[in-house]
Amino acid sequence: MSASYPDRLLAGRPYPLGATSDGLGVNFAVFSANATRMDLCIFDPTGRKELKRLQLPECTDEVWHGYLPDAHAGLVYGFRAHGPYDPRNGHRFNPNKLLLDPYGKKMLGQIRWTDALFGYRMGHGRGDLSFDRRDSAPAMPKSVVADDVFNWGSSRSPETPWAETVIYEAHVRGVSAGRSDIRGNQRGTFAGLADPYFIEHIQKLGVTAIELLPVHAFSQDQFLIERGLRNYWGYSTLSYFAPEPAYMSSGGLDEMRVAIRRLHAAGIEVILDVVYNHTCEGNHLGPTLSWRGLDNASYYRLMPDDKRYYIDETGCGNTVNMSHPRVIQMVMDSLRYWATAYQVDGFRFDLGVTLGREPNGFDPGSGFFDAVRQDPLLSRLKLISEPWDVGPGGYQVGNHPPGFAEWNDKFRDGVRRFWRGEPGQLPDLGARLLGSGDLFNHRHRRPWASLNFLTSHDGFTLHDLVSYNEKHNEANGEEGRDGHSENLSNNWGAEGPTDDAGINETRGRVKRALLATMLFSHGTPMLLAGDEFGNTQGGNNNAYCQDNEISHLDWDTARSPEGRELTSFVAKLVQVRRNHPSLRSATFVIGDQEVYDGLIAVGWFNANGEWNHDGAWHDPENRTLALRRTTRDERGGLDVTMLLINGGADAVDFKMPDPQLQWKLVVDTAEPDADIYVSVDGPVSVQGRSVVLLSGLPLDAPFEDAPDESKDANAEQKHDQAHDQPNDQTNDQPDNQPADSPPTE
Structure with missing residues (x-):
């Protein structure tokens, strides 16, 4: 031969x-x-x-x-x-x-x-x-040697505008590995991801993009294999161009393309979580698999005084040398390959700060960022950075260049603190509700640059966030040393599962309030797969090595009455966000310009319907807040919403400040099944640890019937695709704080 x-x-x-x-x-x-x-x-x-x-x-x-x-x-x-x-x-x-x-x-x-x-x-x-x-x-x-010929037919990207985007973070294997209703060889693969049941599920939720944990071929680390565990998340890259073979039930590359084509047909974009900051070869004692043996001195950042050792700003043993032109070329070629050969719609950059490091530290004008921003293809995709690493000056939230969204952990942590009952959180909460302008409103960036999330693959699920005070990572075999110790969680009276009806009712109420806060905030919301139906990891907040029922989505829970109810509620929140442009502003709200009949774009009120003064903002025990947002949609229609927040334990009656408006109830997180768009007269009672959203119109304006909740969740996006570009940077507003914004520390 x-x-x-x-x-x-x-x-x-x-x-x-x-x-x-x-x-x-x-x-x-x-x-x-x-x-x-x-x-x-x-x-x-x-x-x-x-x-x-x-x-x-x-x-x-x-x-x-x-x-x-x-x-x-x-x-x-x-x-x-x-x-x-x-x-x-x-x-x-x-x-x-x-x-x-x-x-x-x-x-x-x-x-x-x-x-x-x-x-x-x-x-x-x-x-x-x-x-x-x-x-x-x-x-x-x-x-x-691969053959990349594939018939894409009439398939095209949904090109969902950023301001309309709702992201669903998921794991290719975790989505279907626990499903017994599909063929065994398709579980945990792209064939499972493309299964109609799953696509219909996320369509009904109303999410517009699925963000997949790493699908690049990755290493099963030796130390995990020796402990009988597996690298589940995939943050240990072995190839920047090849898909992970285990995710292909057929063994062919087209299985991934078919999945993407089906998701696109359903109006869902595909974003890949990519790991260009380090490789699976580890530190100086690691194996020789590819880059180390080809040209170690070029591919990796080495200690200048002893090149035997690696600069490790990733915590994974090595750092890819993004200061080298051939290394930047490799990354750029990889990105363009996935964007063309697989037609993916965007990328989430793991430890994105590392990619922007030059010899003197992080630089938003680094070679990598400049290369991506000038690229005629990549610059039009959705680009998301994890804005930190473990190196010096490694926390850079808000400091990335225009064109990039950033995971906003200040949103995650601030909202968690407020809803678990910490005092003095109102100023921070106010900033997060308006798109974190204190972090992102510069260089003509848009609110979508704030990627708002409550939970992600790294940490507790939403259910565990309200069920555990401590991490429970015993199955990882590291004696509890791994994972974050401070999760800003609250178990509300019992650690883990309980039969106490009162505790379970409180947990459900707080979950719904957290979800409503995220979906009714300016910025780009990201939902962790399974949070919509109460998926749990049993308190494990670092399940990177758990390729089993700990990490796999539990579809039995999804089909339970409780799971169905929560899923329907999340879908309602997403639809309400879509129906009301004041909840998803495409620009930072600037100044106190009147929008309609004395109504300015943003108004902050206390429970008595009075303007929120400095004393109320800084009262550490004040846990109530009313936010009125007023805007006009692209057709000139008026949209007024009032968000009523009660983080305390007892019900509070809120008085409405605007006698020229009529109000209808849209969402009450304490009553998730209540009818929506019901007229409201007089004070509005907001139950403890709950959120209420009202929609307002002038007294002489007829209130339309409730928007059709069953319509195609992506219809508006498809209608507007020709007019709204996903990375439109145009912003004629000055670089200032949002109007009437809460005082910031």
């Missing part, structure tokens, strides 16, 4: 990087500035037997390249890089180690942990300064 391959490669071309089939052969190109030779290794279709080893004949501008005639998609291959093994100077070349193609678009097999995967001799007295001569190929996954 090896005789079918030539003894030498043709010169080929240095671009594009990776393995590219032209129908007559395959061109191979791989970057290494410091290698002295690069070999292409060809394997049989199983990946078990190396059939041929051919030297890449040319190196142009530090790119090694060669062309293999008569090769086609499906060819299994890897590289071996020759060069100095000199860890003290940053070089770790070892041709005994088979290396994955950094641009490989498909991967065959999984890592089989053995000492041969390491470039040095494990247990040797000189540690990583020693040299290991064992062949790692039998234990390595292999790259596969």
Whole structure:
């Protein structure tokens, strides 16, 4: 079989990087500035037997390249890089180690942990300064030449405007791994994600985008395998171009494309959580799998005074060197690949601060941010950053450049503090309700830049947030040392499940108040998958290694009466947000300009219907607040809402401040099944730990019937797609604080 391959490669071309089939052969190109030779290794279709080893004949501008005639998609291959093994100077070349193609678009097999995967001799007295001569190929996954041809038909992105966006954070495996009503081999795969039951579920919720935890091929870390656990979340990247093989029930790449096409057809965008800040190769004692063996000194940030060691600003052992042009090229090529070959609609950048680090620290004008912002394709997608890392100056919420949204943990923490009953939280709550202008209202950014969330994959679920005071991570095998210790949670009288009806009623009420606060705040709301029906992780707030019922969505709970009721309530909140533009402003509310008959854009009131004065804002025991927002929609229609918040334990009567308006009840979180758009006369009673939303109109204006809750949740978005671009940065308002905003510390 090896005789079918030539003894030498043709010169080929240095671009594009990776393995590219032209129908007559395959061109191979791989970057290494410091290698002295690069070999292409060809394997049989199983990946078990190396059939041929051919030297890449040319190196142009530090790119090694060669062309293999008569090769086609499906060819299994890897590289071996020759060069100095000199860890003290940053070089770790070892041709005994088979290396994955950094641009490989498909991967065959999984890592089989053995000492041969390491470039040095494990247990040797000189540690990583020693040299290991064992062949790692039998234990390595292999790259596969991919064919990216796919019939997308008339499929296109929903292009939901940012101001209309509601995100649902989910895990490909977790969505369907626990479902018994689909085929076993499809559970936990993209086929399960594309199942009509799930798509219909999130459609009914009204979410417009699904944000998937990492789907890039990732490593099952050795320390987890040894403990009988698994890397569930996937934040341990092994390839930036290949999907995780375990997520493909058919083994073919098109399964992911079919899922995206079906989600697009349902009006749902797809956002990928991507991990370009570090790789699975770890610190100086980690394995040699790809980048380390190809050009360690280029791909990673090394300590300037001793290049044997890695700068670790990620907490994962290494930091990808985003100051190197070829590394930025790799990341940009990866992003464009997913945006074109898979038509994804956006990216959430894990530890986004790391990507913006230059030698002197975080820089919103870094090479990475500049490259993305000028890119004609990527700059139009939804871009979200996790705005922190563990390095110096690593907390940068609000400091990213225009075009990026940011996970706003100040929203998460401030709203949690208020609803668990902490004193003195009103000023912070007020700022969060108006899109966190104190953080984001500069450089003509928009409220959507504040990605508002209550919970995420990292931490408690919403149900656990109101059920546990302490984390319960015993199953992780780290004796409780992992995970956050301060969760700003409240179990309301019992740790974990309880039969106490009063405690359960309080928990349900607080959950609904939290959800209403998020969905009625300016900014982009993100819902954690399962929170809509009360999914629990049993108090585990760091379930990164739990590929089991702890992390998998419990669809039995979703189908229970309680689960159905909460899901219907969340869907109602999302629909109400869609119906009322004052709840999802596309711009920061500036100044006290009159919108209609004495009504300014934002008004803050106390329970007596009086303007909220400084004393009320700063009274630590005051837990009531009324927020009136007035705006006009794009057709000139008037929209007035009044949000009544009672964070105390007892009911409070709120007087309405505007005699020129009539009011109707829209949402009462204490009565989730109550009829909506019911006329309200006189003071409005808001139960303890509850939120009420009212809709107002002039006295002489007829009140329309309640909006049709059963209409296509995405109809308005589809109608407006031609007019609203998702990353529109136009904002003629001055860079100031929102009108009548609460005092900030």
